[in-house]
Amino acid sequence: MHDLVRLYAVELADGIPSVEAVSAQVRLLDHYLHSAFAANLLLDGPYTPFRPEPEAPATGSCPITPDDTAAALRWFHDEHDCLLAAQSQAAALGRHRVVWQLAWTLISYHLGGHRLQEYVMVWQAALAAAEYDGDNRTAKTLAHWRLGFASARAGDHGQALDHLRHALTLAERSNNIAGQAHIYRTLGRVWEEQGDNARALDHAMHALRLYQEVNHPLWQANQLNAVGWMHAQLGLYTEARAHCEQALALFRAEGFPAHGASTLDSLGYIAHHTGRYRDALDHYGQALELFREVDDTANEPDTLANAGDTHRALHQYADARTAWQRALELYRSQDRTAEAEDLRDRLEALRDE
Known part of the structure; x- marks a missing residue:
């Protein structure tokens, strides 16, 4: 919106009776809540934990539904500041349920972009609103x-x-x-x-x-991967592989193959630590394809970093450098300082090999 258009809108709003102004604000808040809810369903699917059931939008609010995942991500990017403002406005109007429901719609977008500061802010507001929500x-x-x-x-x-x-x-x-x-x-x-x-x-x-x-099959599959991962951290690789393979089979059987990307990363890690480097690269490659398919830049650099480790173990130093450099770029873009510093150290050490 051009600044002059915004200024004109504010001037017009000053002359509107308070009842009409509140009604307009309610329509606007419902537009953002229901549009964000629809966009988040495209990012996360229908099984996101604690899924709320928003009340029907006010007549005239006109929420939109993005066409696909890419459009949903663009919408969140374009409307993010407005969504934060909408949450604040909902709190000011005492629409406490809208406050925490808006926070819920932003979980995937905030975590996917590593927007931790905004994530904390909206959930602090959500907790305050929940305390008022009966x-x-x-x-x-x-x-x-x-x-x-x-x-x-x-x-x-x-x-x-x-x-x-x-x-x-x-x-x-x-x-x-x-x-x-x-x-x-x-x-x-x-x-x-x-x-x-x-x-x-x-x-x-x-x-x-x-x-x-x-x-719940999808949640079970995610947790089977988590259990497998933790077995791997304890060096129990046989148990780790069994749980992760069960997770991957469940994802595929339930028609959610893209959700198996993190499990493929786990299987790559397990293969690497049991000396099956070629299998590890195959798993990492499949995981990267799925992460990129759904534009999951949050998890992509972790898999790239792991793949770089495997390339290095195979003395494929150029491939290791390429994987780590790309991961480093993503970490920097997401302000993930600790991960970026770790990769800089790995790249520095690689120069001597």
């Missing part, structure tokens, strides 16, 4: 879970555990088995990041049992 335990559980995840990503594991334990207590009180599974899954990742792989595996296994209890 006795809505689901909203409070969701907000504490996502803030726990964010705190872990920021390296504050103490705060992460506080939020996650609070979320788990709420999920248990509500007998929300699926919610408990999601939280145990995240707790496993937090313990892994702290280097306690045995405790991480315990939490991952508990999450898997809960996912099996709710009988």
Whole structure:
């Protein structure tokens, strides 16, 4: 919008009766909420945890639905600032449910682009709104879970555990088995990041049992991969491969082959650490194809870095350098400083080989 058009719109709004102005704001908020909900479904599919059910949009709000995943990503990119403003406006109007539901629609976009600062901001607002949203335990559980995840990503594991334990207590009180599974899954990742792989595996296994209890194949497949990965971190490669192969088969059987990209990366890691370097490169290559198919730039550099390790083990130094250089570019674009520094060290060491 041109600045003069915006200024003219503001001037017109000043003369509108307050009832009409609020009605217009409600229509605008519903436009953004329902459009973001539709766009997120294209990115994440219908099985995203804690999926809310927004109320029907106000008459005249005119939400849109992007044509495909690429269009959904473009829409989130173009409208991101407006979505943040819409969340703030919803809070000001007391539309607390819209506040946390908007945060939910942004999970995949924020994490996919490593926009951690905005991610934390919208979930802090979501938690505040959930506290005002009556006795809505689901909203409070969701907000504490996502803030726990964010705190872990920021390296504050103490705060992460506080939020996650609070979320788990709420999920248990509500007998929300699926919610408990999601939280145990995240707790496993937090313990892994702290280097306690045995405790991480315990939490991952508990999450898997809960996912099996709710009988959700896609969530089970994701968690089978997580359990396989944690076995690999403990050097239990036979168990690791068995779980990951079961995960990959389940993804394919359920018609979600692209969701198996991270599992292929895990299988590549397992193959590398058991000396099957050619198999590792094959798995990594398949994973990269799937990540690029869905424009998953968040996970792509990790697989590139792993593939570079395998190329180096095979003394394919030019290929290792190419993989690491591309991964380094992606890490830098995502402000992932620690990963970027690690790759710079690897590239520097490679010059001597």
